[in-house]
Amino acid sequence: MGADELLPRVAQGDQGAFEDLYGLVSGQVYGLVRRVLRDPAQSEEVAQEVLLELWRGAGRFDPERGSALAWILTLAHRRAVDRVRAARAASDREERVARRAQTPAFDHVAEEVEAGLEREWVRRCLDRLTALQRQSVTLAYYDGYTYREVAHRLSVPLGTVKTRMRDGLMRLRECLGGGLA
Amino acid sequence: MNLFTGPHSLAGPYALDALDGRELRRFERHLARCAPCQEQVRALRTDTLRLARAASGTAPEGMRDRVLTAVRTLEQERSPQRPAPRFTLRPAPVAAAAATLALIAAALLGVQLTRTQDRLDREQAQARAIAQVLAAPDARTTGERFPDGSAVAVVSSPGLGRAVVTVSGLDAPPRGKDHQLWLTGAGNPRSLGLLDGDEPLVAWDFRGRAGALAVTTEPDGGSLAPTGRPLVQLALKSDVFGE
Numbered sequence: 001m002g003a004d005e006l007l008p009r010v011a012q013g014d015q016g017a018f019e020d021l022y023g024l025v026s027g028q029v030y031g032l033v034r035r036v037l038r039d040p041a042q043s044e045e046v047a048q049e050v051l052l053e054l055w056r057g058a059g060r061f062d063p064e065r066g067s068a069l070a071w072i073l074t075l076a077h078r079r080a081v082d083r084v085r086a087a088r089a090a091s092d093r094e095e096r097v098a099r100r101a102q103t104p105a106f107d108h109v110a111e112e113v114e115a116g117l118e119r120e121w122v123r124r125c126l127d128r129l130t131a132l133q134r135q136s137v138t139l140a141y142y143d144g145y146t147y148r149e150v151a152h153r154l155s156v157p158l159g160t161v162k163t164r165m166r167d168g169l170m171r172l173r174e175c176l177g178g179g180l181a
Numbered sequence: 182m183n184l185f186t187g188p189h190s191l192a193g194p195y196a197l198d199a200l201d202g203r204e205l206r207r208f209e210r211h212l213a214r215c216a217p218c219q220e221q222v223r224a225l226r227t228d229t230l231r232l233a234r235a236a237s238g239t240a241p242e243g244m245r246d247r248v249l250t251a252v253r254t255l256e257q258e259r260s261p262q263r264p265a266p267r268f269t270l271r272p273a274p275v276a277a278a279a280a281t282l283a284l285i286a287a288a289l290l291g292v293q294l295t296r297t298q299d300r301l302d303r304e305q306a307q308a309r310a311i312a313q314v315l316a317a318p319d320a321r322t323t324g325e326r327f328p329d330g331s332a333v334a335v336v337s338s339p340g341l342g343r344a345v346v347t348v349s350g351l352d353a354p355p356r357g358k359d360h361q362l363w364l365t366g367a368g369n370p371r372s373l374g375l376l377d378g379d380e381p382l383v384a385w386d387f388r389g390r391a392g393a394l395a396v397t398t399e400p401d402g403g404s405l406a407p408t409g410r411p412l413v414q415l416a417l418k419s420d421v422f423g424e
């Protein structure tokens with residue numbers, strides 16, 4: 001059974017369905033959170049928070065508005081981004097920014113993350129974006145920066161970043177079109 | 182419609198979760214009544230989903246047990262319509278690992294984490310003992326919610342020989358009586374202390390093999406051995422004691 005069938009059962013309080021759902025999505029939830037947060041302990045904490053929120057709030061899932069996996073990973077991404085922004089606001093921002101600026105965005109946790117086919121496709125397609133498109137997309141999505149912070153870090157106007165995010169994603173879609181669904 | 186200026190231009194940042202604060206709220210209001218933006222966002226979200234899936238990893242070993250245990254007692258939202266009260270994690274008063282366990286404990290106990298943390302902040306000695314158990318590297322959780330609405334949750338550290346036990350959902354004992362918590366197993370039941378409402382109780386000498394926790398009603402001040410029938414009972418597997 002896929003996530004789309006399991007999630008409505010979870011909403012009915014079916015613990016067995018939740019167990020199956022955990023098996024399906026926990027790696028994806030944790031991997032995504034870890035990608036944004038980097039720190040394993042914090043990532044585990046946020047991933048657990050997300051998984052418990054899935055249990056509690058499964059009834060909020062509306063199949064009309066997209067797939068269960070999309071809903072789950074959107075939730076996970078937002079929680080991770082909330083956390084990384086809170087942490088960033090609280091800690092030594094400049095030092096962190098400087099440290100991250102020297103590291104290519106895609107290599108941080110490479111050894112920890114399973115190298116799937118999908119991952120390869122995405123990496124290859126990201127490489128085919130312009131540098132500005134790629135940085136705009138990855139700084140926002142994988143590093144949790146707001147588009148204003150991205151513009152500041154890349155020293156480009158806000159309007160440019162907005163459009164690079166949008167056309168970067170669209171170009172990614174063209175490239176990925178022939179890949180995995 | 183110009184996609185490059187004005188509110189329509191924020192579909193890309195929005196799909197990447199790159200908006201925050203007032204700007205995010207303003208765009209969400211716009212999105213609710215702008216069909217072209219809804220279409221844009223829906224399409225862009227399929228792209229970000231690809232980015233998400235490319236980051237897939239392997240969840241840590243212990244996470245599964247903790248989450249599935251918590252789910253056994255964690256109530257679901259009643260109304261699917263209303264947005265959830267968010268599970269906000271405030272900066273942890275203890276170590277990060279403890280915050281994780283505090284979350285699980287809070288889930289098990291059915292209380293908001295913030296309440297637990299306020300309590301941790303307020304009641305110093307008790308708080309330190311609880312925090313120590315939660316922060317123990319070998320801490321483990323178990324618990325159950327019963328059909329009558331009562332629940333028992335345990336976070337134990339075999340290394341420390343201590344556990345934090347919370348019993349909630351019991352009616353208050355009659356006047357002149359107390360609820361007393363017992364550890365049963367091999368030998369006579371051992372008192373772990375008197376319960377004070379649903380406050381967590383620190384069991385200082387929590388050792389044994391498999392057994393059970395039980396709550397009975399006893400005369401004011403407690404008894405040396407249980408005299409009443411158990412109100413709730415939670416079977417404990419030996420791994421609670423690290424065996």
Ligand SMILES: [Zn+2]
Nearest residue numbers: 188189215218
């Ligand atoms: Zn619009």
